[in-house]
Amino acid sequence: MFCYQCEQTNKSQACTTMGVCGKKADVAALQDLTVYALKGLAQVASAGREAGVVDPAVGPFMVAAMFSTLTNVNFDPQRFQVQLNELVAKREALKIAIKAKNPGVSFPAGPADFQPAVSLEDLVKQGEGQAIPDHRDPNPDIESLKQTCIYGIKGVAAYADHAYILGQQDDAVYAYIEKALSESLTTDKDLGFWVNMAMECGQANLKAMELLDAANTGAYGHPTPVSVPLGHRKNKCILVSGHDLHDLYNLLQATEGKGIDIYTHGEMLPCHGYPKLKEFKHFYGHFGTAWQNQQREFAEFPGAILMTTNCIQKPAATYMDHIFTTGLVGWPGATHVPNGDFSAVIEKALAMPGFTDDLDKGAVLTGFARNAVLGVADKVIDAVKSGAIKHFFLVAGCDGAKPGRNYYTEFVEKLPQDTVVLTLACGKFRFFDKQLGDIDGIPRLLDVGQCNDAYSAIQIAVALAGAFNCGVNDLPLSMVLSWYEQKAVAILLTLLSLGIKNIRLGPTLPAFLTPNVLNFLVEQFNIMPISTPDEDIKAILGSAA
Structure with missing residues (x-):
């Protein structure tokens, strides 16, 4: 191996x-x-x-x-x-x-x-x-x-x-x-x-x-901003993790009227912003955080669990009998259900206790994909021109269990009040519930969506560059990214292929990059490893000033 x-x-x-x-x-x-x-x-x-x-x-x-x-x-x-x-x-x-x-x-x-x-x-x-x-x-x-x-x-x-x-x-x-x-x-x-x-x-x-x-x-329509409960309500329940909107939609249809609430986990959080999905009254809230915490979080969930795409970890014995995989996902011993047939998942959810009380744990905002952000582009542009917004940060990418990822939490917490954070993918769970306030009604923390919604982030950056008649690299925008798996590699290559420079990447650099290839990336794109939040914020805002 x-x-x-x-x-x-x-x-x-x-x-x-x-x-x-x-x-x-x-x-x-x-x-x-x-x-x-x-x-x-x-x-x-x-x-x-x-x-x-x-x-x-x-x-x-x-x-x-x-x-x-x-x-x-x-x-x-x-x-x-x-x-x-x-x-x-x-x-x-x-x-x-x-x-x-x-x-x-x-x-x-x-x-x-x-x-x-x-x-x-x-x-x-x-x-x-x-x-x-x-x-x-x-x-x-x-x-x-x-x-x-x-x-x-x-x-x-x-x-x-x-x-x-x-x-x-x-x-x-x-x-x-x-x-x-x-x-x-x-x-x-x-x-x-x-x-x-x-x-x-x-x-x-x-x-x-x-x-x-x-x-x-x-x-499913273009996402719109929505407040998603982090608590739960008394009812039978199913937790959906992964990324697949099609599976979620089919499950919502199959469970309608059955007395079961559907919760998202991990990168399924942004699904709450899609109008066609929000129509289902039993599509309730979000449970847990990122993929690497699932063994603890899934063990606490009192209903059936459905894994729709990548991110599965070895299921613990405490929930092996009620975790289901579908599509390409598989784990030996976990029940695999055919695409679109969630009858076994529903049967298990109805047999389990579900949530036996109501619990309010606050809420988080999501749904700030390109249409939502560009819909208030004039307001954003005016805030930049007036100086109310000094800088944008795209703090995005994969989460993971290795030490060093607290950097992203501290980075966001230490940013000045006149900056805005765009985020996407599961890396956001390091800070997704932070109350950062707003700037003239514009939330300082904007959840663009899943990892694939890097496309939305790119379109937002291109539109802002057009509005200011400059290149993306000339915007008051800095990218601070975290990577874990191969979708992050693909997105990084996309950004580089578009000529985007000055990306900070962490928590460690890929082992498959040789020193010469890394030097090429540094020379051509000024890609750099993260250091400390204080040092990186000072370097970014100092050079921006």
Whole structure:
């Protein structure tokens, strides 16, 4: 086992016996094998494009399979076995279609002709031969950029999969993924090529986030500001965690009139801002904080729990019998329910005690996506021009359990009263319930949404730059980001591909970045690690002044 795709990797180097995330060596091997097999499918799909043969089912399958290898998604070995067999079947069917049009075509040896073992034990052995150390590029800097692209693709795949489920897709996203995975097998490309591939990954992610934004807002309306209770009320209950709005909507429909309240957890909090979701009277409040606290928080929840996308941790025995997974999420021993069929979840919720009292724990605001913020753009612009707002901070990204993340809480708490904080993703749970007040009626803390809503934040920044007739880098705006998994890598590549500079990143830098690649990022984009809240605030506002 060798895995360094997330921020919490062992000793900031690599997990080699068991993942800090809870991933066992057999699952790591099956994930490595899945990526290897996907490279082979990408080779065949790329050859198909050259021959004018594109199977419309391949792109959506690739992003779903790639998404399943992202941190904290699927820990179930048997489901990887099923997926690998399906992958090879799709690849061979595509080969037949290509050869029918171009009989003389040939496919490279290696992943393009990989055949999965019959038994799960032998499949794991095949995967053990695909660990990163066995296939590194001779040039460590190129290897670093290859892995950066692969991890970025995992993030792109997550957003593209969500968008596809709601009917939005773009073949250009699939074409990039096929190209990048195919090229990762080569050793004849120079550093400049891989820098460009990383920037292309950022652009592909921008398109995927745009698609998902269109999918979510098209189906459920544009988010509007809303106050979300943090307490609970007496009733049966279901807790929904992850990111998937489609699953939440289906669950809300299925539970209507059944005497069950629906609560959000983690990155589902911003769902309360969508008009079509707010219509359900039993969509009540938010319970808990970020993903890394779920073992404690889920144990306290007196109803059924549904995990819709990545972020699952090893379920504790105290709630194993009432946690359910759906979609790509899997954990051995946890009940997996078919997409859209939540009857087992509802049955369990009705059998459990639910909340037996009413509890007021205050509320938090969410729903400040681009339409909501740009709807009061004139007021924001006037506040900047008058000096009431001196600076904007985007304090956003992933939360996690490793020490050092209190930096983000302290950073926000110490910001001057004439600054505004935009936030998104689960990193906000370090400070989401802080009462920061407002500036001329504009809340100082604006929750833009989930991690994919970085698209909204980008659109807000672009609109403000247009209003002030300057570039985004010239705005009184600073980005202080936290990362954990591969969606954060994809978003960072998007920001860099847009030419955005001076980003502060923490709590630690990715282990897969070599010193030379890191130096390139510093020289080209002035990307920098976080230091201390006091030092960083002084450096930012001092230079702004």
